[in-house]
Amino acid sequence: MPDDRGSPVPDADPAGPSRRRPLLERIGMAAIAGVLAVLFGTIAVASWSGSEPFLAVMAGIGALMTAWAGAMTLFRG
Numbered sequence: 001m002p003d004d005r006g007s008p009v010p011d012a013d014p015a016g017p018s019r020r021r022p023l024l025e026r027i028g029m030a031a032i033a034g035v036l037a038v039l040f041g042t043i044a045v046a047s048w049s050g051s052e053p054f055l056a057v058m059a060g061i062g063a064l065m066t067a068w069a070g071a072m073t074l075f076r077g
Helices: 022-051 055-074
Strands: none
Touching: 022 055
């Protein structure tokens, strides 16, 4: 995208090239996501047993999405 003078502006990130997070940080964030996924799963089971299928489905989807995000954090960094 050109600036006011018409010269092109580089799209590069001023902070430099992206790098992976340290392994310990990735493990910690994945562990937090795992705990939250278990909590969402518990809510899903409790909702299902309490005859609240909509809440159970929403909590189940939340559990799956949180587990997916934790796995991506751990493996892709």
